[in-house]
Amino acid sequence: MTMIAGDLVETIIKTEDGSDEEVPVKRKRRRVHQNVNNASTSSDEADASQMQLTMSDMTTNFHDSRLPMMEDFPGPYDFRHELSKTDHPSVRATWEYSALYRQVLIKLGRVLLVHFNVTRDKDAGSEDLYIRALLVYSSSDHVYSPVNRCAVHAIEDDRLSRAHAEPGRCFCPQYKLAGHVVRTNSANAIYCFDPRSQRHSVLCPVQGRTDFMYTFVCKNSCPKGLNRRQTKLVFTLENSSGQMLGRSSIDLKICSCPRRDREKLEKAYKNPLENGVPTGSPERSEEEDNDGGSNDNDVIDIPGEVIMKLRSEIRNIRQALHVVDRRVTNIHGLITGAQ
């Protein structure tokens, strides 16, 4: 289920009523130009709506919104990012990079300097461009959830939790950006909130320089916030109408000890035998893989019990999925890192 940056990608769009509806969106990775239109059918609508704060089909379900796209997509401007250790005198840029896992590990509040490649062909117009930075959960269990700031950190900027007192509205700009985990020093930055996906992001206008300094003001371990979930920082190149013109992302971990955590991570790679690979949930077999309902040749139970059973079944499947997901994530890290 984990999004693999391979050639074919499938996305699942979770619908309002909670059922999982599969909408496979297949596309090639390399031959991107021809896919711009296709691509804009799924995530780009969401991206576009971020520009105009649409209030349409808002629900108050904060934990169930649309799947963000994460695959690399150079697009017409050959959009790519590049990390550079800050030689800037004023800022100490302490972060670690695990080439093995393609992951940046950084302390809270420290600067990550990112250089973006945006190649304007001579014959292309000179439209206004923007780079959006959006933090998302990378494991399939949580891709749907927006990454929100934890209460402890949010309250530091917004004592009375006013920025999000009104459902669907974001007043973060008036409250020291309380809800934004990702910050930038870019003077013209626009801090966005998409009421549909309930996601915060920051948009930097591309004006000559394409080096931006980002900081992150929650940790992946923040209790009740990111809550130890893995994250990915997704950069998208957009024009002024919010059309997505390029995408690029990097795994990001905000933590207290980047060095230690990277070393531990990579050591785990070198001693893979130690961590016994889980075999998943062996009891689950194909015969149970009908549409998720219980078999109707069961004894007819009172409704409450049926519901309990279904829920329990869902839990079991979720668990099995989770196990598989973890394995895939591990393997994915090894593949993309080791190549």
Next chain:
Amino acid sequence: MTMIAGDLVETIIKTEDGSDEEVPVKRKRRRVHQNVNNASTSSDEADASQMQLTMSDMTTNFHDSRLPMMEDFPGPYDFRHELSKTDHPSVRATWEYSALYRQVLIKLGRVLLVHFNVTRDKDAGSEDLYIRALLVYSSSDHVYSPVNRCAVHAIEDDRLSRAHAEPGRCFCPQYKLAGHVVRTNSANAIYCFDPRSQRHSVLCPVQGRTDFMYTFVCKNSCPKGLNRRQTKLVFTLENSSGQMLGRSSIDLKICSCPRRDREKLEKAYKNPLENGVPTGSPERSEEEDNDGGSNDNDVIDIPGEVIMKLRSEIRNIRQALHVVDRRVTNIHGLITGAQ
């Protein structure tokens, strides 16, 4: 500096301007009856003011309030407490007791059933009595700070942090007791806030039964809250005018793994050689122990630098004090526990 439940106790009252003014308050521990009046000159005024929410000499300095008293004091009613494992069917009372350290370790939200001894002599009047439960920091570094709930937990009960939006006022009763770490199921409990000390506490009327069930809804480890500071639960017997008639206390740790933590604690006692005793701050010697100012035979510096030096000196002394304090706390635990 740690409050030792010995015969002589000294308190330091911290004044508004931040300077430490020593006010030694010496009193005997055992011969308590004659000391009731004396005692009421220091902490009991605060106790009394809790009854009527005085707004007098309020400052918004939340972290610097008066020293709570913690010594045992049976008083005229031979006030004592007694812990009993709940045999109550409905509640699982999971807590651990370290006899060695006289400490209760309990999980968040679990019930601590406390029985109080309140002996009314025949000839004594039948005044109304109350038992107050107040959680305080036990190390001398933090005795002055009220124990407040952490933001994460407080916000669960009070989404918009309204209970303490107005400085000096407490609306916790309207917001699910958001600010109260100590709760009780006692129906007639009165949840108090003393604007002078900025402390929350809970008062239970003594009506026949003197068994109360307490729960604790923050952990000692709560970030930005108790923040890994050690605490003591102080019970005081009071009459309806707030006069203190008895006191009794117990070290309390609210944590996720009471068993493990107790075992670790006690193991440390059995293998005391392993943890090297710190030798304090060896550079600090008596010659520097003047009134805390720098020697005036220093070169005359610009004021800014003098201030810096003084601050640094204060920091150093604080650190040394801290080291000593820890040693004393350790020794204290061993003494009181092992006797």
Next chain:
DNA sequence: CAGGCATGCCTG
């Protein structure tokens, strides 16, 4: 900044 501990939480 590294070593080590404290401590929450996950997993069986």
Next chain:
DNA sequence: CAGGCATGCCTG
């Protein structure tokens, strides 16, 4: 509920 890991923070 125990064992073990993840991870913050303290200490030198």
